[in-house]
Amino acid sequence: MMANYKIEQITASGQNLMKVSTRCPHCRHNGTFETVNTNDVHADQERIFGVRRCPNPDCHGFLFFVYREDYLNSFLETTYPKATIPFSTENIPNNIVDAFKEALISHSNNCFIAAAIMIRKTLEEICKDRNAEGRTLYERLVDLSSKIVLPTELREGMQDLRLLGNDAAHIEANTFSEVGQEEVEISIEFATEILKGVYQYESLLQRIRGLRRQETSN
Numbered sequence: 360m361m362a363n364y365k366i367e368q369i370t371a372s373g374q375n376l377m378k379v380s381t382r383c384p385h386c387r388h389n390g391t392f393e394t395v396n397t398n399d400v401h402a403d404q405e406r407i408f409g410v411r412r413c414p415n416p417d418c419h420g421f422l423f424f425v426y427r428e429d430y431l432n433s434f435l436e437t438t439y440p441k442a443t444i445p446f447s448t449e450n451i452p453n454n455i456v457d458a459f460k461e462a463l464i465s466h467s468n469n470c471f472i473a474a475a476i477m478i479r480k481t482l483e484e485i486c487k488d489r490n491a492e493g494r495t496l497y498e499r500l501v502d503l504s505s506k507i508v509l510p511t512e513l514r515e516g517m518q519d520l521r522l523l524g525n526d527a528a529h530i531e532a533n534t535f536s537e538v539g540q541e542e543v544e545i546s547i548e549f550a551t552e553i554l555k556g557v558y559q560y561e562s563l564l565q566r567i568r569g570l571r572r573q574e575t576s577n
Contacts, residue, residue, distance in 0.1 A: 376394050376398070376399050376409070377399055377407060377409060377424070377426050378391060379391070379392045379411050379422070379424055379435070379438075380392070381422075381435075381438065381442065382442050383413040383415065383418060383420055383422070383442070384420070384422065384438070384440040384441060384442040384443065385413060385418050385420030385440070386413060386415050386417065386418035386420060387442075387445045388413070388415045388418070390413065390414040390415060391414060392411030392412060392413060392414065392422055393411060393412045393413075393414050394411065394412075395410055395411065395412050395421075397409065397410055402425075405427050405428060405429045406425055406426070406427050406436065407425070407426045407427075407428070408423070408424065408425045408426070409423075409424060409426075410422070410423055410424075411424065422438055422439070422440075423438065423439045424437070424438045424439075425437050425438075441464070441467035441468055442467060443460070443463040443464055443466070443467045444463050444466065444467075444547060446459070446463070446551050446554070447555075447559065449558075449559055449562065450558045450559055450562050451554055451558045451559070452484070452488050452558075454484050454487075454488075455481060455484040455485060455488060455554070458477055458480045458481040458483075458484050459477070459478075459481045459550065459554065461477045461480075462474045462475075462477035462478045462480075462481060462547065462550075463547065465477060466540075466543050466544070466547060469540070471538050471539050471540055471542070471543045472538050474543045474546075474547075475538045475542070475543055475546065478520055478543075478546050478547065478550050479496070479520065479521060481550055481554075482496065482500065482517060482520055482521060482550075482553075483496060483499075485503065485553070485554075485557060486499040486500065486502075486503050489503055489506055489507065489557070490506075491503035491506060496521050497518065497521060500517045500518060500521060503517070504517070507556070507557050508556075509553070509556045509557070510556070513549070513552055513553055513556055516549045516553070517553060519549075520546055520549060520550060520553075
């Protein structure tokens with residue numbers, strides 16, 4: 360789920376520049392980023408850094424990159440802003456979007472424990488939005504399951520996401536350090552499907568039915 364990068368060396372105006380192809384962190388389109396009126400800089404014998412611009416004319420967002428090359432290998436060490444996993448915010452309340460975006464930003468910066476905590480926060484906000492009752496998040500998720508229409512697997516998965524965030528939130532729990540990239544990326548996929556099921560499938564169904572009504576009237 361991490362962004363894919365392609366980088367190679369090009370020559371322009373007598374300068375050796377790095378050609379960076381990746382997904383834009385601003386508009387989320389894939390493309391080969393354009394050079395700007397600045398030369399790449401050799402920070403040391405191994406690292407080169409520079410600035411590129413998104414080729415999408417509706418975006419032209421800037422990307423800072425650091426490229427590393429040594430006697431063993433060469434690779435794009437980092438970019439900024441970090442590209443996050445894309446997801447649709449349609450029909451999702453702002454407070455839930457904000458919580459989930461923070462989880463995605465934490466993931467993109469390899470802050471996996473923070474990402475797990477914000478995934479749990481996303482569940483908390485969904486429960487609040489749907490007026491799910493209960494003393495604990497476990498009880499609120501059980502109540503939430505009776506108020507929304509989701510496949511059994513997704514309803515059960517909400518409890519798994521709750522436990523991931525719970526372990527991460529309490530430093531005294533020995534398992535908090537086991538929250539890593541794989542656990543968080545699976546959790547993000549699961550949370551995305553839950554958001555679709557709670558806030559977006561009904562809207563999609565209404566759009567399809569609207570098309571049917573138009574065809575019938577014609």
